Amino acid sequence: MSFFFVDLRSMNKSATHVVTEFILLGFPGSWKIQIFLFSLFLVIYVLTLLGNGAIIYAVKCNPQLHNPMYFLLGNFAFLEISYVSSTVPNMLANILSKTKAISFSGCFFQFYFFFSLGTTECLFLAVMAYDRYLAICHPLQYPAIMTGRFCSKLVSFCWLIGFLEYPIPIFFISQLPFCGPNIIDHFLCDMDPLMALACAPAPITECIFYTQSSLVLFFTSMYILRSYTLLITAVFQVPCAAGRRKAFSTCGSHLLVVSLFYGTVMVMYVGPTYDVPTLLQKILTLVYSVVTPLFNPLIYSLRNKDMKLALRNILFGMRISQNS
DSSP states (O other), rough: GGGGGEEEEGGTTSSOOOEEEEEEEOOOOHHHHHHHHHHHHHHHHHHHHHHHHHHHHHHHHOOOGGGGHHHHHHHHHHHHHHHHHHTTTHHHHHHHHOOOOOOEHHHHHHHHHHHHHHHHHHHHHHHHHHHHHHHHOTTHHHHHSSHHHHHHHHHHHHHHHHHHHHHHHHHHTTTTTTOOOOSSSSSSOOHHHHHHHOOOOOOHHHHHHHHHHHHHHHHHHHHHHHHHHHHHHHHHHSSOOHHHHHHHHHHHHHHHHHHHHHHHHHHHHOOOOTTTHHHHHHHHHHIIIHHHHHHIIIIIIISSSSHHHHHHHHHHHHHHHHOO
16 A cells, blocks of 8 residues: 555645654653653553464464354454554554654554554454354354354455545545644544544535545444344343353443443544544544453453463463473
């Protein structure tokens, strides 16, 4: 995608002053607060990498986890690592930076990858809901439908659609004249702060962007809601009380993460957020872009008996190799 953003500054020569970089203000506060935030986000980032990396390693190394559900979980864990890495490393560097600057092209690269990975996550959540629906509501047909080849197609579809969704609108946003000021009161390059800095209105581009975002969020959330409604209805028919409790526990934790992710994303991207306080925008963005990738390994995998056993075996094997 690099050809979309090469030499973007030369495309804005008509402006009286060409913006060559943006200033990301991040979170306000004294130096002690900045150090605290840096430490907090660094710990969250490391734990996110370790948790999701452990899932990928377990799925790859344990033959018992070579089935469709864990194949999807492994790919989802890789997506979470990519998603959080699109923002947090730059945010950590920005906290310690005196200038807090990001280049023009770097800002739009981050904008593109952040939204592409976010869209991919929406699609993955829908695919994983479909997988659980099939496994519980149609267990006999599940092996015939969720073959390895079909799972690979679903994963490829998520990545492909996710990264083809936003190149055109983001390219047109990058062509707008940015003639100053260049201060973004956020910790990442986002839609509304960038549009607020543009020196010319772009209602059509803005409408296309928010329409695409709304359609992705609406259709995937409705499909997830439908899948879990059918799934919970099927669980009610389970005669064993212990089985019902286990299924409700799993579904409830999954729905909690989905609600947290979709609830915050919808506030931010179903429409413009000019009337939403800036600090609230930052907190909401943190929830779906930093907090949910941390909790997803716990919710989707570490509550799973097979995954916990696989991770325990990996840790036990590492201890043996260290002691020998």
